[in-house]
Amino acid sequence: MHEKPKIAFYWCASCGGCEEAVIDLAEEILDVVAAADIVFWPVALDFKRHDVERMPRASILATFLNGAIRTSEQEEMAKLLREKSTYLIAFGSCSHIGGVPGLANFFTRQSILQQVYLDAPTTENPNHVLPETNGRDGNRALSLPNFSEQVRSLDQVVDVDYYLPGCPPLPKIITAAASALLNGQLPEKGSVLAPDQALCTECSRKDSKPDKIAIKQFRRPQEVVIDETQCLLAQGLLCLGPATRAGCEAPCIQGNMPCTGCCGAPGRVRDQGAKALSAIASLIDSRDEAEIDQILATIPDPAGTFYRYSLPASLLHARRGV
Amino acid sequence: MPDATFPSETASQPSAQKARRITIDPVTRLEGHGKIEVFLDDAGEVDRAYFQVPELRGFEKFVQGRPVEDMPQITSRICGVCPMAHHMAATKALDAVYHVVVPETARKIRELAYSTFMVEDHSLHFYYLGGPDFIVGPDAPAAQRNILGVIQAVGLEKAKQVISMRRRLRELLALVAGKAIHPVFGLPGGVAKRFTREMQSRFQEVAEDAVVFATSTLRLLDDVVLGRRDYLDLITSPSYTHRTFYMGLVDANNQVNFYDGQIRLVTPQGKEWKKFAAAEYASVIAEHVEPWSYAKFCFLKPLGWKGFTDGDDTSIYSVAPLARLNAADGMATPLAQQEYQRYFTVLGKPVHHTLANHWARLIEMLYAAERMRELAADDQLLDPDYRVLPTATPTEGVGVVEAPRGTLIHHYQTDERGLVQKANLIVATQNNAARMAMSVEKAAKGLIHRGEVPEGVLNKIEMAFRAYDPCDACATHAQPGAMPLILTVRNRKGQSVASLTLGADGHIVKILR
Numbered sequence: 120m121h122e123k124p125k126i127a128f129y130w131c132a133s134c135g136g137c138e139e140a141v142i143d144l145a146e147e148i149l150d151v152v153a154a155a156d157i158v159f160w161p162v163a164l165d166f167k168r169h170d171v172e173r174m175p176r177a178s179i180l181a182t183f184l185n186g187a188i189r190t191s192e193q194e195e196m197a198k199l200l201r202e203k204s205t206y207l208i209a210f211g212s213c214s215h216i217g218g219v220p221g222l223a224n225f226f227t228r229q230s231i232l233q234q235v236y237l238d239a240p241t242t243e244n245p246n247h248v249l250p251e252t253n254g255r256d257g258n259r260a261l262s263l264p265n266f267s268e269q270v271r272s273l274d275q276v277v278d279v280d281y282y283l284p285g286c287p288p289l290p291k292i293i294t295a296a297a298s299a300l301l302n303g304q305l306p307e308k309g310s311v312l313a314p315d316q317a318l319c320t321e322c323s324r325k326d327s328k329p330d331k332i333a334i335k336q337f338r339r340p341q342e343v344v345i346d347e348t349q350c351l352l353a354q355g356l357l358c359l360g361p362a363t364r365a366g367c368e369a370p371c372i373q374g375n376m377p378c379t380g381c382c383g384a385p386g387r388v389r390d391q392g393a394k395a396l397s398a399i400a401s402l403i404d405s406r407d408e409a410e411i412d413q414i415l416a417t418i419p420d421p422a423g424t425f426y427r428y429s430l431p432a433s434l435l436h437a438r439r440g441v
Numbered sequence: 442m443p444d445a446t447f448p449s450e451t452a453s454q455p456s457a458q459k460a461r462r463i464t465i466d467p468v469t470r471l472e473g474h475g476k477i478e479v480f481l482d483d484a485g486e487v488d489r490a491y492f493q494v495p496e497l498r499g500f501e502k503f504v505q506g507r508p509v510e511d512m513p514q515i516t517s518r519i520c521g522v523c524p525m526a527h528h529m530a531a532t533k534a535l536d537a538v539y540h541v542v543v544p545e546t547a548r549k550i551r552e553l554a555y556s557t558f559m560v561e562d563h564s565l566h567f568y569y570l571g572g573p574d575f576i577v578g579p580d581a582p583a584a585q586r587n588i589l590g591v592i593q594a595v596g597l598e599k600a601k602q603v604i605s606m607r608r609r610l611r612e613l614l615a616l617v618a619g620k621a622i623h624p625v626f627g628l629p630g631g632v633a634k635r636f637t638r639e640m641q642s643r644f645q646e647v648a649e650d651a652v653v654f655a656t657s658t659l660r661l662l663d664d665v666v667l668g669r670r671d672y673l674d675l676i677t678s679p680s681y682t683h684r685t686f687y688m689g690l691v692d693a694n695n696q697v698n699f700y701d702g703q704i705r706l707v708t709p710q711g712k713e714w715k716k717f718a719a720a721e722y723a724s725v726i727a728e729h730v731e732p733w734s735y736a737k738f739c740f741l742k743p744l745g746w747k748g749f750t751d752g753d754d755t756s757i758y759s760v761a762p763l764a765r766l767n768a769a770d771g772m773a774t775p776l777a778q779q780e781y782q783r784y785f786t787v788l789g790k791p792v793h794h795t796l797a798n799h800w801a802r803l804i805e806m807l808y809a810a811e812r813m814r815e816l817a818a819d820d821q822l823l824d825p826d827y828r829v830l831p832t833a834t835p836t837e838g839v840g841v842v843e844a845p846r847g848t849l850i851h852h853y854q855t856d857e858r859g860l861v862q863k864a865n866l867i868v869a870t871q872n873n874a875a876r877m878a879m880s881v882e883k884a885a886k887g888l889i890h891r892g893e894v895p896e897g898v899l900n901k902i903e904m905a906f907r908a909y910d911p912c913d914a915c916a917t918h919a920q921p922g923a924m925p926l927i928l929t930v931r932n933r934k935g936q937s938v939a940s941l942t943l944g945a946d947g948h949i950v951k952i953l954r
Contacts, residue, residue, distance in 0.1 A: 132496070132498065133521070134518050134519060134520050134521035134522075134524075135520060135521040135522040136518070136520075136521015136522070136524060136622045136623060137521065138521070138522075139521050139522055139621075139622050140521075140622060142565070142569065142607075143608070143611060143621070143622070145604050145605070145607065145608035146601065146604055146605065146608070148604075149604075152589065189496070189498075190495070190496060192495075218518070219515055219518035220498045220499075220500075220503075220518065222503040222504075222507075222515075223498065223499045223502065223503040225503055225506075226499070226502050226503055226505075230502060231497070231499035231502040231503075232497075234499070234501055234502040235497070235499065235501060235502065235737075236730050236737070239501065239728065239865050240723055240852075240863075240865050241722075241723050241726055241727050241728050241742075241865060241867065242727070242728045242730065242737065243727045243728065243729060243742070243746065244729075244730045248730045248731065248732050249730070249732065250497075250730075250731075250732055250733070250734060250735050251732045251733070254732035254733040255732070255733075256489070256491070256731070256732070256733055259478075259480050259489065259491075259931075261478055261491055261493065261732075261733035263493065263495050263733065263734070263735065264495050264496070266496075266497050266735070286518070286623060287521065287622050287623070339508065339510055339859075340510055340628055340633065341510050341535075341539070341628055341629050341630070341830065341831055342830065343830070344828070344830065345633060347634065347635065370615060370619050370620045370625075371619050371620065371625045373619060374615075374618060374619020374620065374624070374625040374626050374633060374634055375619070375626075375633040375634040376619060376625040376626070376633050379514065419508050419858055419859070419860055420506060420507055420508050420511075420860065423506060423507045423508075423511075424508075424511075
């Protein structure tokens, strides 16, 4: 009997939403099980790391790895699964470009530890105890993995074949990738497996998008009653649709809230934040420098907004000493 | 009860005093990661066992400087399994930050969405995560102890019902909140989107089915668990029993509520000890730091940290389904109330048996389904006051909900522009961290003797904390990443001689060191 292809799922620094996205394939998960053997998936199946270590090199057709990389253990697992897999696919924003937890790169490791274990208002820590990589309790040695300086995207650690964008990737994107994989119809290595165009092209409100958007003031969602049919940018809301890759079918906008850019930039943009900033800046309705500054000041947190998901993968990587 | 297979070809019989190292890598069917260290004394008995959380992400730090209205979407990334819980706690904190009274329509839309979420999340745990231990059996081979094994055990038709129920519930979440995973609808003063008649009819239809589904799931529990003496003995065995305080949100009648109310604490004897508004949380809850874990351990501040001890002199409390039912006087819907009474008739009140969480969770699922049905029938959902625009200057606020895994508190302070200056989060699983650490130690002490690690111990220790439905992704919100659980047993000198792990076929494989 012909042996079924093997696939694996794994998580690193993540929230579990990517695992839920797979479970959300619902009935279609039964089709996946019929077409392939899932050989490793810690959230749902009791196979262990040892099982992976015993597998021959490249014996897994594809591993879908979600989450960013922050600890040595995550790096080891990424390398192990790279070796055992023909294709390694970065699954979801964190693995693809760093994700929301990548915002931690705005801060030093030390300031994070200080906040969590010393400054938090409910923490009672009179002896200023911090978690230790080589800690003890009495005479018992108790180690912890090192909390490294930075969050990294998967391709900053190992070679990645393809990327599935989104926080989390939508079922349609996942099933399309699975079918391309199983039918041997994968595109060029390094591709992002989603349409290479801006989200606006598939937005349900695209017909209401004016040819030329002219913004005098950006508005925060709590400041306005948001019209449910009109282009959000035309209403002055900071929607990142023009600078974000399509493929998700704009569920946030169907929820009447702006796109925050989780699918990354379209094309081979090196820096999503810079791309988003230039796309948004081009909509500003002024040529007067002082007025432009005034309009930009209505965006309260440009760095955290334009790099919401992509700080680790950006040219900035991290900003230190904040 | 019989233990798991322990093939003789891979495991030699352990001799007394032999130190051993057992690896469960990673601990499976929970969200996130953990690590256990077991130390033996000279006689080979368990001296101490530690439940360690080996990761940190630092949310409380990196949200500083972010616009506070983004907090519902940023903090939902703490956990993609219970994103609605973080999203809602954050949204309620925003109401307080902006000093805005939420209109009744908005409150009902939020609670309807929240009840829908509770039904689907509890069903996820029962059928996909914790349930396989009972439905398939704690001693079944690893390859079957999962949702696929559940499908085999309950039949494809029932399994398809489960999958389709969850899919429909999550479609409703996307309809009302934009996305089921990482919702977008929460705003200070209400929700982003109007509720329509068409949405209402879809919610009503699914809610009817959800009540039937929850009821039939309780009957399944009767058949596969409660009808079996050996399972009941396992649930009530000392290895899985702890006497602690219990905490949960209650409404004005002291009945369980997931969306709002006061936080009630009962003693290990089951008497009310404190009832307080979320904004006062910092006078009741404190967090203890140990050098050997990235997760902090919550305890009752007025009593002080007394270490990992239960019983009358404890300052440790527990949250999640078992605790919520203990902390309340009843359920606010009729079918769930019947089940609540039956549960306490069988087990007594308060219930201290950790594994009873599975039963309590299904009673809550029925309540959530009934509540969903009540709310979906309410035409006030359709009124135009689904939000009010805040006008006050943002300052500080606390929001609370009952997440599936327990009481969840978000606390923010902002500048006058509404940029976050400080954030403090008391996350569901973190409330349980101390009790979970004790559960793991107790299970290890009950199961490991004379340096021998008996068959089946691996999954049974995992069961000790899987019952909490622990979300280490949540507990490590303070942290950067995820890591598998490792169970190590060491002798007094800290040496380990052998390593055990589960093979894909469910056999325990021993690796000599």
